[in-house]
Amino acid sequence: MKVYFETYGCALNKGDTYIMMTLLKQRNHEIVNNPNEADVIVLNTCDVRLETGERMKSRIKELRKFGKKLVVAGCFSGAEPGVVKTLAPEASIIGPQALTKIIDAVEGEKIFSINAERSEITPRVFEGKIAIIPIADGCAGDCSFCITKLARRTLRSYSMRSIVEAVKEAVKNGAVEVELTGQDAAAYGLDLGGKIKLSDLLNEVLSIEGDFMIRIGMMTPEQFARDIDGILEAMRNPKLFKFLHLPVQSGDDNVLKLMNRKYTVDEYKELVKEARSKIPNINITTDIIIGHPGEDENAFENTLELMKEIKFERVHLAMYSIRPNTRSALMKQVPDSVKKERMRIAYKLYEDISLSIHKEYLNKRTKVITTEEGKKGSIIGRTLNYIPVILNGVEIGKWYDVEIIDYSFFDLRGTVV
Incomplete structure (x- = not known):
């Protein structure tokens, strides 16, 4: 069979797609890059945010129109299988912890499997x-x-x-x-x-x-x-890249308690302090949710203060959105207008902090390993602490000594020495 995969979401989801591809290739199925060429279409879904879930619903409807055997896998299938059934009654549904069922879904009749194995x-x-x-x-x-x-x-x-x-x-x-x-x-x-x-x-x-x-x-x-x-x-x-992705989610202890996170702000700070004392120049990246239920003005200010104090190199900021069947959905919600304004303020602070961090690299030399293609023919490399560096005229998969000649809040720009 010729199988087309379309994947959304995090790195784990992409890894799950590679596992499913591996299972199918072992049985001599062919992976194709165009749904028109496929006998089977596999949609590996994400459901982390409200807009993501809506996008998945739209994509299920769109992919049905190809008239091919359809498999809906991933987190949307696992968390909201009833919605998938309603949108595509003929589709096979595979939860993210039932990846081996992809063989049955491709080779056999319609299946429904969301239980962990x-x-x-x-x-x-x-x-x-x-x-x-x-x-x-x-x-x-x-x-x-x-x-x-x-x-x-x-x-x-x-x-x-x-x-x-x-x-x-x-x-x-x-x-x-x-x-x-x-x-x-x-x-x-x-x-x-x-x-x-x-x-x-x-x-x-x-x-x-x-x-x-x-x-x-x-x-x-x-x-x-x-x-x-x-x-x-x-x-x-x-x-090993000197890089830690440690989501703090909020800089306020009361909000962390409502989120059912298992640490306090001070405990988080101690972890960062220890990491920085033992690994100089370590990159601390985090996730922060803006506007979670219980976040008042004081809690929001505490989050901004934490951002200023720790100076994260990268912050994945997300405006809280209600997800079905979660405890936070039952709590009193922060108005959308308030969330949007707080998001604007937090994002501006993140940009300013990241700019100041990246400015420190200007005119300095660093080792960079090139890993992927960028925009307009450029190549993206990574410093030893995983900051992206945009280069031109280099090959992917090699080490280079680079001088940093420019920067943005998101990346560095370099030239080979």
Whole structure:
């Protein structure tokens, strides 16, 4: 069969697509890049925000029009399967923790499977110079605002052996960046009796021969704290990007409590302080939700103060949106007009802080590894602490000594020395 994939959402979702592609290729199916050429269309969905969910609904309707066998997979399927059934009664529905069912969906009759199953299949399909390899699925948290928890209900860590084999395969195929991803990468091993931690996995992967860099995916602060010494020790290895994605979500303790986050603002600050003391020039990236229920003016100001104090290199800002069947949806909501104005203020602050950080790189030299194509023929590289650098006249997949000649709040611009 010829199968077309369309993927939305986070790195974990992209990794799930590569797993499904791997399973199908092992059975000699062909992956195509055009839905017109396909016998089967697979839509791997996201449902993290209201507008994302609406986009998924529209895309399901649009893809039905091709008249091909349709499979709707991913978080929208797992969290809102009834909506998918209504929009496309003939479609197979696969939750994000039932990836192996893709074989039945492609080869057989319509199926419905959203229950979690344990699988050891990690990707053997990679595109470009960046390999995305899921290490765990699901998380140990239970955040009030999160619909993803309804789709990925169970924490399931992939075996160290299968991950190591996937990394070896990716490096053999030319990957120079390997992203070890999950909903919460630092929760790795909790479901395996707690005997194995993320740092153990990192040390195994870092022992693999080859010229490549490892990027650790998003981690919750409480799980990072559980393995902080081991993770920071592994980060001393030159093959590991000096990069931490630690979502704080709010700078106010009351809001964090309403969100059911498992740390205080002061505890978060201590984690950042320790990381910066042990790994100089480490890049701290975070996620912040603006306008979550319970966020009054004082709470919002506390979030702005945290941004100013920590000076995040990158902030993924999101305006809170109601997600069905979550506890936050039942709370008293912040008016949309207030959320939009706060979002504007927070985004301006983020831009100013990031600009000031990037300005420090101007006229300095740094090592950069090129990983992907950019716009207008440019190439995107990454510094050792994972800041993007826009280059021209270079090859993908190589190291360069670069002088920074310009910057924006989002990236650096460089020229090869």
